[in-house]
Amino acid sequence: MKGEQGMHRVWIKGAIGVALGCAVISGCALLESEEAAKGRKLYNHYCMHCHGESGQQQEGFNWGRMPDPRPRDLSESSAMSTFSDQEIFNTISREMRDTSLQEVLDDENYFAVPTMPTFKYTLSEKEVWAIVGHVRTLHGGSLEFDVEGRGAQLESEFNAAKAEYDQAKKVMEEAVAKKEAEDAAKAEAAEAAAIAAGKDPDDIEEDYDEYEDEILLPEEEAFEVAEEKFEKAKAAFEGFSKRPKMAQIRRPDLTVSDDGERAKLEEEGKHLYSKKYGCHGCHSIGDEGGLVGPALDRAGFRLNDTWVYRWIRYPQGMKKHTRMPNLGFDDHDARAVTAYLETLRAPKPENPIPLPE
Ligand code: HEC
Ligand code: HEC
Known part of the structure; x- marks a missing residue:
């Protein structure tokens, strides 16, 4: 008899614990609203590799591969609560700008970290707000903005x-x-x-x-x-x-007959790759860069340049749910970055991993 009562009490304690946990921590399917579930799902698809499921450093598989500055701890409430909902929104949904320019670094309202990609051209405004709502729950807060x-x-x-x-x-x-x-x-x-x-x-x-x-x-x-x-x-x-939708990108004519001009374009593309679009946050060349997308060491051999141009301008046009966001390229920048990728022609690894028999 005594034993049974004890069991009962433990059960009630457990139930209260779960209910409280659900209210405080995200991820409880039972009490989660539709918007919260959407925010969590989108975060897990587009952000988790760099930021970790609970927002902690070292947690996402890509975290350790990121160049400086590495993603901050999104679960750390004292720092995170100093940002307004709108500021977090603006970081996720901004225009990529060349962070080597002093005017960009001096702009206090701009988040000048190229390896934090923008989702402005990939997700709807409402989806970005749902993600901001999820980010809030990672440090025990909640969204105040009236969506x-x-x-x-x-x-x-x-x-x-x-x-x-x-x-x-x-x-x-x-x-x-x-x-x-x-x-x-x-x-x-x-x-x-x-x-x-x-x-x-x-x-x-x-x-x-x-x-x-x-x-x-x-x-x-x-x-x-x-x-x-x-x-x-x-x-x-x-x-x-609604998510931003573009017209299909046409096959461009990428011929540059002048060698000097081509060299200039490649150089510019290399600069934009890291300083404006932060491609190295997700892709590696040699030992450097992230692991979210495929290594690009041999992009010049493997990939056709008109395909690369169309892909970087509108990845969702080719693969709807790809984790690579549309970074808002214009024609000129896409030509430059494509020209740079064409130069990536590393030799095949000397000791390739043998294929299983
Ligand atoms: C390629 C890796 C990568 C991906 C993907 C990524 N981030 Fe980030 N994020 C970063 C880096 C790098 C920083 C800059 C360091 C810092 O301040 O945390 C950052 C910073 C942030 C910050 C802090 C902003 C500030 O003012 O300090 C927030 C919030 C954030 N990211 C949210 C997100 C959300 C939400 C997503 C998904 C929609 C996302 N990130 C996707 C790499 C990434
Ligand atoms: C948030 C991470 C992320 C960022 C930032 C990113 N990519 Fe990607 N990229 C991916 C992923 C993931 C794939 C794999 C595509 C798929 O199958 O969904 C990919 C695929 C590619 C491919 C095709 C590679 C192949 O071997 O098939 C190219 C080329 C490419 N990206 C170039 C770029 C360039 C250039 C930039 C910068 C302008 C960039 N990416 C920025 C994640 C990213």
């Missing part, structure tokens, strides 16, 4: 811009119709006057042209402004819940 409110704000901005656009369009169409009618009336009057003056009807065309001008009406200019605003609001609203 639903942000979505509602973008929606109402979109609706307002749409109404403005529709109105501007209507006003413009009326103004254009009025101007056209006026022009036609003037042309008709000119034609009548010309005929009355006994002119050759073939010359009348010239007089008519006078009334057609290329200058935009103020209503047309106002419409263009409203249209641009509308496109922006639409992109922001769509980007909130």
Whole structure:
């Protein structure tokens, strides 16, 4: 009898422990909201190799391979709680910039570590917020930022811009119709006057042209402004819940006939590789660099340059769920980095690991 009661008490203690643990620690499927589950899943897919499942140093398999500065301890609450939700968001969802430039290093609002990749071009804004929410749980905090409110704000901005656009369009169409009618009336009057003056009807065309001008009406200019605003609001609203999608990248012509120019491009590509895009955080060349993606020592032999160009500009266009983020390349940078990868032609390892028989 006594024994049974003891067991009972232990069971209750355990249950309370689990319930408390669930409330404090993430990863409890039972009490986890849908957003929290999404944040955890995305973190485990895109961040865990460098930051570790619980955010601790040395934990992710890539941590020890990272060049300085290595990922900080995301579970350390005294430091992490000094960052606002928005600051963490901005780090994850920023523009990659060349960190060898003084102006970039001096910009206090910019997180100038190239080996922390951006996810701005890979995930939706809402997904990034879900990840920020998960990062908060790693140091025992929680997201304070009002994500639903942000979505509602973008929606109402979109609706307002749409109404403005529709109105501007209507006003413009009326103004254009009025101007056209006026022009036609003037042309008709000119034609009548010309005929009355006994002119050759073939010359009348010239007089008519006078009334057609290329200058935009103020209503047309106002419409263009409203249209641009509308496109922006639409992109922001769509980007909130949808992942960025690009048109398929076309096969580029990568020939550079001038050797001097090619050498310059390769040099620039090598610089961008580490100082702007931090590729070495995930890829190794020789003994240096991360292990998240394949080693690139022999990229120049193994990979076709037009394929590399298209891959680095839009990895998700070729492999939807790849762990390699879209880093927001433009054409020029992609040409330079592709040219650099072409130069990577290390000899085959002398003692290759024998294939199993
Ligand atoms: C290729 C490795 C790598 C990946 C992948 C990666 N990070 Fe990082 N992260 C870093 C490095 C390097 C730093 C810079 C050192 C530091 O300050 O922690 C960093 C810094 C951070 C910081 C600290 C920012 C600050 O102001 O100090 C946060 C938060 C962060 N990463 C979150 C994430 C999240 C979330 C993901 C996934 C969406 C992610 N990281 C993916 C390498 C990585
Ligand atoms: C967050 C980690 C990460 C970063 C940063 C990253 N990559 Fe990758 N990369 C990968 C992964 C993972 C793959 C494997 C693709 C797959 O199968 O999903 C890959 C594949 C590749 C490939 C194809 C390699 C092969 O042998 O098939 C190339 C080329 C490449 N990356 C180049 C780059 C370049 C250049 C940069 C910098 C602009 C870069 N990567 C940045 C993770 C990363």
